[in-house]
Amino acid sequence: MDFGGVAGPLIGLVLLCIGFALASEYFLSVRNALNILDQVTVLGILAIGMTMVIVIGGIDLSVGSVLALSMMMMGWLAKTAGLPLPVAMILGVATGAACGLVSGLLVTLARLPPFIATLAVMSVTRGLANILTDGRQIVGYPDWFTNLATIRHLGFFSVTVTVFVVLMVIAGVFLRYRATGRNLFAIGGNPEVARLAGIDVRRYTILTYVAAGALAGVAAVTMAARLNSSQPSAGLGIELDTIAAVVIGGASLAGGVGSVAGTLIGVLIIGVLRNGLNLVGVSPFFQMVVIGSVIALAVAFDTLGRHRK
Amino acid sequence: MDFGGVAGPLIGLVLLCIGFALASEYFLSVRNALNILDQVTVLGILAIGMTMVIVIGGIDLSVGSVLALSMMMMGWLAKTAGLPLPVAMILGVATGAACGLVSGLLVTLARLPPFIATLAVMSVTRGLANILTDGRQIVGYPDWFTNLATIRHLGFFSVTVTVFVVLMVIAGVFLRYRATGRNLFAIGGNPEVARLAGIDVRRYTILTYVAAGALAGVAAVTMAARLNSSQPSAGLGIELDTIAAVVIGGASLAGGVGSVAGTLIGVLIIGVLRNGLNLVGVSPFFQMVVIGSVIALAVAFDTLGRHRK
Amino acid sequence: QEAKTIGLAVANLQADFFNQIKQSVEKEAQAKGIEVITVDAGGDSATQVSQIQDLITRDVDAIIYIPAGATAASVPVQAAKAANIPVVAVDRNPPDAPADTFIATDSVAAAEELGNFVCKTTGGKGRLAEIQGQIGTTPQIDRDEGFAKAMANCPGIEEVAKQASNQWAQDEGFNIAQAMIQRDPEITIFWGQADALALGAAQAAKVGNLTDVVVVGFDGDVAGLEAVQSGTLTATMTQQTQLMGRLALDSAIKLASGESVPAMQLQPATLTTKENVEPFLTEHP
Amino acid sequence: MPAEALAASPAAQTAREGLSIRGVSKAYGPITVLDGIDLDIRPGECLAFLGENGAGKSTLSSIIAGVVPPSGGTMRWNGGAYAPRSPAEALSAGIGLIHQEMRLLPELSIAENVFVGRMPMRGGRVDRAEMNRRAEVQLRRLGLSVPATTRVGTLKVAAQQQVEIAKALTLDARLIIFDEPTAALGGEETDRLFEQIHRLKAEGVSSVYISHRLEEIARIADRIAVLRDGRLVAVHDTADVPVRRLVEEMVGRSVDRLFPELAAPQAREVLAVSNLTSAQGAFRDISFSVRAGEILGIAGIVGAGRTELVRAIAGADPLSGGEIRLDGKPLRLTRPRDALDAGIVLVPEDRKAQGLLLEQTIEENVAVGNFDLMDKSGWVWPGRTRELAKKAIASMGVKGRPEQLAGRLSGGNQQKVVIAKWLARSPKLFIMDEPTRGVDVGARAQIYEAIVALAKAGMAVVVVSSDLEEVIGLSHRVMVLSRGQNRGILDRGEATHVAIMERATT
Numbered sequence A, B: 001m002d003f004g005g006v007a008g009p010l011i012g013l014v015l016l017c018i019g020f021a022l023a024s025e026y027f028l029s030v031r032n033a034l035n036i037l038d039q040v041t042v043l044g045i046l047a048i049g050m051t052m053v054i055v056i057g058g059i060d061l062s063v064g065s066v067l068a069l070s071m072m073m074m075g076w077l078a079k080t081a082g083l084p085l086p087v088a089m090i091l092g093v094a095t096g097a098a099c100g101l102v103s104g105l106l107v108t109l110a111r112l113p114p115f116i117a118t119l120a121v122m123s124v125t126r127g128l129a130n131i132l133t134d135g136r137q138i139v140g141y142p143d144w145f146t147n148l149a150t151i152r153h154l155g156f157f158s159v160t161v162t163v164f165v166v167l168m169v170i171a172g173v174f175l176r177y178r179a180t181g182r183n184l185f186a187i188g189g190n191p192e193v194a195r196l197a198g199i200d201v202r203r204y205t206i207l208t209y210v211a212a213g214a215l216a217g218v219a220a221v222t223m224a225a226r227l228n229s230s231q232p233s234a235g236l237g238i239e240l241d242t243i244a245a246v247v248i249g250g251a252s253l254a255g256g257v258g259s260v261a262g263t264l265i266g267v268l269i270i271g272v273l274r275n276g277l278n279l280v281g282v283s284p285f286f287q288m289v290v291i292g293s294v295i296a297l298a299v300a301f302d303t304l305g306r307h308r309k
Numbered sequence C: 001q002e003a004k005t006i007g008l009a010v011a012n013l014q015a016d017f018f019n020q021i022k023q024s025v026e027k028e029a030q031a032k033g034i035e036v037i038t039v040d041a042g043g044d045s046a047t048q049v050s051q052i053q054d055l056i057t058r059d060v061d062a063i064i065y066i067p068a069g070a071t072a073a074s075v076p077v078q079a080a081k082a083a084n085i086p087v088v089a090v091d092r093n094p095p096d097a098p099a100d101t102f103i104a105t106d107s108v109a110a111a112e113e114l115g116n117f118v119c120k121t122t123g124g125k126g127r128l129a130e131i132q133g134q135i136g137t138t139p140q141i142d143r144d145e146g147f148a149k150a151m152a153n154c155p156g157i158e159e160v161a162k163q164a165s166n167q168w169a170q171d172e173g174f175n176i177a178q179a180m181i182q183r184d185p186e187i188t189i190f191w192g193q194a195d196a197l198a199l200g201a202a203q204a205a206k207v208g209n210l211t212d213v214v215v216v217g218f219d220g221d222v223a224g225l226e227a228v229q230s231g232t233l234t235a236t237m238t239q240q241t242q243l244m245g246r247l248a249l250d251s252a253i254k255l256a257s258g259e260s261v262p263a264m265q266l267q268p269a270t271l272t273t274k275e276n277v278e279p280f281l282t283e284h285p
Numbered sequence D: 001m002p003a004e005a006l007a008a009s010p011a012a013q014t015a016r017e018g019l020s021i022r023g024v025s026k027a028y029g030p031i032t033v034l035d036g037i038d039l040d041i042r043p044g045e046c047l048a049f050l051g052e053n054g055a056g057k058s059t060l061s062s063i064i065a066g067v068v069p070p071s072g073g074t075m076r077w078n079g080g081a082y083a084p085r086s087p088a089e090a091l092s093a094g095i096g097l098i099h100q101e102m103r104l105l106p107e108l109s110i111a112e113n114v115f116v117g118r119m120p121m122r123g124g125r126v127d128r129a130e131m132n133r134r135a136e137v138q139l140r141r142l143g144l145s146v147p148a149t150t151r152v153g154t155l156k157v158a159a160q161q162q163v164e165i166a167k168a169l170t171l172d173a174r175l176i177i178f179d180e181p182t183a184a185l186g187g188e189e190t191d192r193l194f195e196q197i198h199r200l201k202a203e204g205v206s207s208v209y210i211s212h213r214l215e216e217i218a219r220i221a222d223r224i225a226v227l228r229d230g231r232l233v234a235v236h237d238t239a240d241v242p243v244r245r246l247v248e249e250m251v252g253r254s255v256d257r258l259f260p261e262l263a264a265p266q267a268r269e270v271l272a273v274s275n276l277t278s279a280q281g282a283f284r285d286i287s288f289s290v291r292a293g294e295i296l297g298i299a300g301i302v303g304a305g306r307t308e309l310v311r312a313i314a315g316a317d318p319l320s321g322g323e324i325r326l327d328g329k330p331l332r333l334t335r336p337r338d339a340l341d342a343g344i345v346l347v348p349e350d351r352k353a354q355g356l357l358l359e360q361t362i363e364e365n366v367a368v369g370n371f372d373l374m375d376k377s378g379w380v381w382p383g384r385t386r387e388l389a390k391k392a393i394a395s396m397g398v399k400g401r402p403e404q405l406a407g408r409l410s411g412g413n414q415q416k417v418v419i420a421k422w423l424a425r426s427p428k429l430f431i432m433d434e435p436t437r438g439v440d441v442g443a444r445a446q447i448y449e450a451i452v453a454l455a456k457a458g459m460a461v462v463v464v465s466s467d468l469e470e471v472i473g474l475s476h477r478v479m480v481l482s483r484g485q486n487r488g489i490l491d492r493g494e495a496t497h498v499a500i501m502e503r504a505t506t
């Protein structure tokens, strides 16, 4: 495999793991590794969509709120409207996709800067997520549903983690080995060049936001299973974590650069940091200081390294 | 005056005011207008700094956290370290400037994308703000201090609102009429062109972040006077409001475009929206939906209008 | 003078506890034909000051104030008083400028009762892991204090882990508890300072295959009560949110029409276990 | 400075005045770009840098102007040591550069662009009136009369280049470097520029002039410095060196003739355009046809509507009327993809903004838009992509490796990548807009050869160019546009300078 783009963050991740392994005897174990995977599932699924959005030169601030709306929609459809849960799950994902469609249309047709388009969608969807149940959470999903997140089959992966891994692989292959995926990089590099090269920039842009929305919907189902409830406050502020993960993974906010492998490393860096700091028992305030510093260090390391080349 | 750049948002603001005046009998009064000014003081001061940062093509996610740290630092210096309050106020502003310096150095020397640099600073400063008093607020400022925010001299402006207005004017003149201010537009338009024209891009970039930090410090003092306390959770999420205000005011996140007059209008649009919706008695969740929609509309209106030209 | 319009300034509607009070106030008001104007500060005190200002402009007859931020800010109360509008503080009361009346749960006593219950059910033995709320906030401090009082009389329980959360959120509780279990798989008691935190801990215990753990929470919100019923949580302290909401509205009406109400109206919380959870689920107190 | 004083003792002044460069080198990592350059630039002279793409002309200019630091060597300026650490220092020493990549600030006005970084002040404020006045004066001298308050983003390429030149001419510098200032200009504008350079000479200001157009250099330069592969090959007085020799020196071999023999076109009509009218008003009622194996040149002065016309045929711009037939079938073009699928490709006029992904590799650039050639089902095979890139590089003789970033290539090589990319599609109609802008003689010959080879292979070719030499030498027929209208199509025999210019200026 080509480590070109991800060598920097990978080294960072390894250093981090070594540090925590030395600082806490509990860090280095299969079980903790599985815990970390568990804990990053939602962030990771969101980060897949964010990677694509960032590759085309956009940004999506709405992922957290869209997650909340999808989650509430699923819960509401299952509990209040009385649909079978699997149907509600699918409609939850569809809700996310619909939100993505709105963002995509705002960016392409209304020509809003992605930052503003998704900021608006963020506010609206958070409002809707709350309106649905007047701010109440929805609880009491069947056991089979929560088991998706909690039972580790064959002692390893839960269904949600498996979904996360599979989505990562699909997205990785898509961005690297499908013409459509490669076209996203061209769009991010220079939309006019891409258009002249015969790429339907608008369509791809819209579809990318739709995909990011749908993935937020999948993340919502995952989180509902993990928490055994739907909460209108879910995913508050997670957009910044998601963007940080993608950028730590080597993507450029200017567009045209990024990879799913890098994003996975970025997600793991954040996941390992949180988990490790909890294991070491660092207070939440000090955690913020450490996390901020590590993010700066990881990206500085990467950009300075790239610049020296 | 040249309304070129701000005509779009200005029309939006006027429409909004007309709408609220029709919907609520309480909206159109001198007192409510002064209330609105009061309410947007902190946002407005932050937005001045953000305008400059966005003009040079950057972004500052840390303003809310830097505000919190400056506020806590001021309180801590006055209450725990026992410094005279005026000295503590100055050191609070200096704290903000120091945080800005860190962001500036991360952006220029470590070559971090501004988004990531200020995201890191955001996390670190929020942590520090909490660590200072272990998350507790600081209360009990002298009366003269809170009077700065509450007493309306000659029936009109409180000291804090006056400071806000004066800062706006200074920044407006600076950006329009001073060569240094114009240079910021050159940097945002294309840093390489600016450098070739003999502009010290690094120095200006650092100074811009320092100014934004210092303004966050001023906003912190203002907010402390308004709240009569220092709170480590202050300014949570305000960075997005601030950015939205600046962009609604016609600035481009790509850099090189923006004006203080536009920003003022953006700030007022957000302030009037919040105030008006409260007066009309719109439920909180529905407010989120309305605010998101208005932001999207305001900017779409502006960009579509500009594009047609 | 008859009260017609009441302003309700909520700290943060994203927290179920506040949302329940809000719903109770609104329900009661509707029954009484009173208009309620609700504003939500989203946890930010500066926003809340602006909102109270708006409520004053709106000329409400009384304000129900659920303070946002770590501890209650006094400015809103002072501003309302300056405008001759009575204030009912709920959950937290500004120490330097108390409201006309204060309605809250006696958190210290409630947490102590919960601690005593834990001591009793575990036979006074066990390894305790504590997940605190947001450090520095009044409920966190009070719940810490009350529970610690109980533990002082229960030497057999050893505190093996204590970690704070940032947002009182379930996901946080999950992750923190998972780390705690990783460090010490022998934990037998989880004390989450809110039901969400406790639910997260319970989920972590389930994933970590910990059997026979006692998990207790606080608040008695719907999810918490259902969890108590299903056995996921051993106990919680149910705060009487519906009662507090009704009481707040009644007090506001009385104050607006010039009647006096006691300055402190502390409500007990009910220790809720599988035995007595049933009625709470059908009708929340 | 009075001219008499200069003439008084030229020898003494060469020592004290002007720029002397000694042993200047530049390396990027392991790659040496400049190698021990020794050169003097005398006061009041115009010295030309001549060399192939990538020879190091821009790099040397950048070092002189403080844009990049040299890896070795020293410079002296007017008798003192000179080692600028930034463009600011060079400017304050009196040395200015207009950059090859004109990069202006599209959101700012013309005047603000001209005076960026050094706006005139009065009473603590930027003196806008004065700034606008001075910018307008300078622009008028260059033959551009638009208000100085116009937003630069609304200007066409040529006008932007003039703004860039105005920027340099208002510098009050003692040495000005013009790095390919005329790449986007027509004859008229070039003449105006030369007037200005002559004025500078008379004032004792030195200038460095870089261009790939040898006839321009012959007209303006006093001396010519020839660079090859980062080394200074020779310095000549312009008067006594034949063009042939210069070309040999810069290319390292002799280029016998620039334009290859044309073969007779086939009878089959590939493209037939009738009554084409732009939706944006840039051209109207244009009809012409191109046969298989034929090269049609499109000439015209700047702003004649040539670019818009070919962009519309390539589906990039909307039409409001008329018809395009390819191989007899009418086309409905709503986007570039339609044209590509029909077999029409366009090499756009501005390769940086429209042709290349600068931050991506050559390989990626060649692949984008061509994935369907490699696998119909949409899979991307790294091996095939690599192969395609290698083929493209070989087909045009690009100096670069597939994994190199396109933005790091010299201008000529970038142009070759864009052409090579579309060559791979074997289109029916190949349109090139200013295909040799900023391309050196050697490479130009290669590109011409490639164009002629395309025609010989049976493609129809349309070449838009502001270089009359080029349209005349390369085309079977030349269509002349003026103010958006077709002023006639000239056969190879009739297409002379005079005939074209007559039609272009009506």
Ligand SMILES: Nc1ncnc2c1ncn2[C@@H]1O[C@H](COP(=O)(O)OP(=O)(O)OP(=O)(O)O)[C@@H](O)[C@H]1O
Pocket (backbone or CB within 6 Å): D028, D031, D033, D051, D052, D053, D054, D055, D056, D057, D058, D059, D060, D100, D408, D409, D410, D411, D412, D413, D438, D440
């Ligand atoms: N930043 C850089 N990193 C690596 N190589 C570079 C860089 N800048 C330029 N080069 C290389 O230096 C060489 C000289 O480039 P330069 O731009 O000076 O050529 P030039 O003579 O101006 O060519 P042209 O006529 O095409 O403008 C080229 O091979 C180019 O690829």
Ligand SMILES: Nc1ncnc2c1ncn2[C@@H]1O[C@H](COP(=O)(O)OP(=O)(O)OP(=O)(O)O)[C@@H](O)[C@H]1O
Pocket (backbone or CB within 6 Å): D156, D157, D158, D280, D281, D282, D283, D300, D301, D302, D303, D304, D305, D306, D307, D308, D309, D349, D466
């Ligand atoms: N989008 C547009 N809307 C309106 N007019 C336009 C537009 N684009 C170009 N024009 C006008 O159309 C005319 C033709 O421009 P075009 O770029 O096609 O000229 P050209 O002959 O290719 O010259 P150049 O050498 O500058 O490329 C110009 O006068 C220009 O101002």
Ligand SMILES: [Mg+2]
Pocket (backbone or CB within 6 Å): D057, D058, D059, D100, D179, D411
């Ligand atoms: Mg060059």
Ligand SMILES: [Mg+2]
Pocket (backbone or CB within 6 Å): D306, D307, D308, D349, D433
């Ligand atoms: Mg053209």
